[in-house]
Amino acid sequence: xxxxxKTVLLAGTSSLYPELKQLLESDSYRVVSLEQLDEYKHExxxxxxxxxxxxxxxKSTIKQMDTLLPANIPILTSSLAIxxxxxxxxxxxxERVCGFGTFVPLVERALFEVAPALQSAPSIIEQASxxxxxxxxxxxxxxxxxxxxxxxxxxxxxxxxxxxxxxxTATPEDIDIAMKKGTxxxxxxxxxxxRIGLDEVFSVIRGLHRDLAEERYRxxxxxRKLVLAGRVGVRSGRGFYSYEKQExxxx
Amino acid sequence: MTHAQVGIxxxxxxxxDIALVCARQGHRVLLLDMNxxxxxxxxxxxxxxxxxxxxxGRITERQKxxxxxxxxxxxxxxxxxVCDIVIEAVPERLELKKSVFSSxxxxxxxxxxxxxxxxSISITExxxxxxxxxxxVGFHFFNPAPVMPLIEIIRGKKSSDENIExxxxxxxxxxxxxxxxxxxxxxxxxxxxxxYYNEALRIIGDQGAxxxxxxxxxxxxxxxxxxxxxxxxxxxxxxxxxTTESVYTNFFxxxxxxxxxxxxxxxxxxxxxxxxxxxxxxxxx
Numbered sequence: 001x002x003x004x005x006k007t008v009l010l011a012g013t014s015s016l017y018p019e020l021k022q023l024l025e026s027d028s029y030r031v032v033s034l035e036q037l038d039e040y041k042h043e044x045x046x047x048x049x050x051x052x053x054x055x056x057x058x059k060s061t062i063k064q065m066d067t068l069l070p071a072n073i074p075i076l077t078s079s080l081a082i083x084x085x086x087x088x089x090x091x092x093x094x095e096r097v098c099g100f101g102t103f104v105p106l107v108e109r110a111l112f113e114v115a116p117a118l119q120s121a122p123s124i125i126e127q128a129s130x131x132x133x134x135x136x137x138x139x140x141x142x143x144x145x146x147x148x149x150x151x152x153x154x155x156x157x158x159x160x161x162x163x164x165x166x167x168x169t170a171t172p173e174d175i176d177i178a179m180k181k182g183t184x185x186x187x188x189x190x191x192x193x194x195r196i197g198l199d200e201v202f203s204v205i206r207g208l209h210r211d212l213a214e215e216r217y218r219x220x221x222x223x224r225k226l227v228l229a230g231r232v233g234v235r236s237g238r239g240f241y242s243y244e245k246q247e248x249x250x251x
Numbered sequence: 252m253t254h255a256q257v258g259i260x261x262x263x264x265x266x267x268d269i270a271l272v273c274a275r276q277g278h279r280v281l282l283l284d285m286n287x288x289x290x291x292x293x294x295x296x297x298x299x300x301x302x303x304x305x306x307x308g309r310i311t312e313r314q315k316x317x318x319x320x321x322x323x324x325x326x327x328x329x330x331x332x333v334c335d336i337v338i339e340a341v342p343e344r345l346e347l348k349k350s351v352f353s354s355x356x357x358x359x360x361x362x363x364x365x366x367x368x369x370x371s372i373s374i375t376e377x378x379x380x381x382x383x384x385x386x387x388v389g390f391h392f393f394n395p396a397p398v399m400p401l402i403e404i405i406r407g408k409k410s411s412d413e414n415i416e417x418x419x420x421x422x423x424x425x426x427x428x429x430x431x432x433x434x435x436x437x438x439x440x441x442x443x444x445x446x447y448y449n450e451a452l453r454i455i456g457d458q459g460a461x462x463x464x465x466x467x468x469x470x471x472x473x474x475x476x477x478x479x480x481x482x483x484x485x486x487x488x489x490x491x492x493x494t495t496e497s498v499y500t501n502f503f504x505x506x507x508x509x510x511x512x513x514x515x516x517x518x519x520x521x522x523x524x525x526x527x528x529x530x531x532x533x534x535x536x
Contacts, residue, residue: 102472111471140468143459150472152454153479156446160507170439174430181401181428182393182440186474189443215506216449 006030007043009069011061012050015197015235016078019106020048027135034061037068044069046131050078052203053227058082059090066091074124076100076131080151080200081207084117084144094119098128101148103196111138113148146207154192155204161189162220165240172240190240194233202227254278255421258337260351262286262324265368266340267293268396270322271300275397276425280322281331290324297322300397332358336421338390340368348377356382364418366390370441371497374407374434385411388418391438400428403438436501441494445508448491451479452511462531480531484524488517488531 007030010021021031032040047065051058058077065075071093077084077100084099091097099115112132116125129139142148147155161175170178176188185192193201202224208217226232226239233239257273259266262284270280270293284290301315310318331337337359339351348367355365365387367377378384389405402422406415415431422429432438437445451465460468466478483491492514499508517523517530524530 108474109472111468113468113472138471140460140464142464142468143457145454145457145459149454149460149465149468153446153450153469154473156450156507157443160446161443164435164439164443167435168433169435169442170430170432174432175439175443177428178401178403178430178432178439179443182399182403183444184476186476216509218507 081203088117095121194239258334261340262293484530
């Protein structure tokens, strides 16, 4: 592949952004931003959109991509908070939209989920899959529903742990220890939430609650408040735990 | 509380395992069961586990004998009056547990710690109406108790701070990792793990993904050791369903805990997982 057909457009504010950018660049992709699109418009072979919390921003980003890119260029959207079918419905060329889902840190994810919209063209699904496979991830194709499989199940485990903290059932530390030692979870749910970003977790649960309208998807009020207060975990220095930001020596 | 006298009520799988854990740490264990055959089975189980310890070079033959002889099988509850700690491990039926604690409250000293290994019944409810309820504390081992490091220490409404502290130290002396929990349905683990099973069932019900596919995703994308369906097959689908029902009932039917009708059908059909030869997967002999 020449550099030209390894050019991808990446846009969005999710914590997926920096990691996807790094992953792509280390696989010699050229990653361009929406602002650079004018310059590279004819070289971009695929677009990735990662906004999860701010759906208005998601909509405007997707619409921009749809307007500015030629109609045959795939748009892959992170369908954590909203179905791909709904995202595709915002576009003029919905057949080129396909969803995917994962959480950071991407280095720990051997597998990404791909969820086609009802409108997705079969060729786009194939392109999406082989794109993720190209940088070493396995792919499972699942039905288009908010949060797909892994982000949905994990977010609900974290949500339940937050309810337990909120109600004073146990401390975050004890809840995390219990889940690791009692059932062999790779991380305690609250430290896991802090690593993923509580905003990302909240966006999945809020999306499920909005779309499926059932009590079982009610976000824990404490989770909502932490997100509103900007205490989203490791990234912000504070979530369920405190993360002292190390001062970096600058010569 | 080094080398305490520990009473254990019920010599089934859990009771025998707890006896082993306590005896290994040097405690004298009074293992009570009304059924002589169950007691004998528990003793031979403990013997075989200790023999394995010898084979693996963990202990000497002499240490094996000493540990084995620290467990005294008994059939008379009155003999528990000497105990510093009593751990109840009888089947999960409220009335049975209440009657055990009601007898213990009469038999034991007032400073004897009375622990229940329940996984699903409220400690407050077990302690309700029992004399000196401040000494009753939840002490939830995970299966298999000799292997799993966790113990949930559950504070009933009337458990005292002082007794919670003593129980906490006792768990540490057993070489376990204790966590403190207020008395809420499912405590920590059985509650927080609910969505792992329930949501996976929900997704297959909605045809969002397949059984094997979900197991694969949770392992490869999530780093879980087992997928939710493999795990249900291992735990027993009936056991898993009963836990969900208990948490659901005790949270007064909050929608988050609603059991799955798919799981219910599996139980009704006797497809219980590994132990019945088929569950979400098939198991040949």
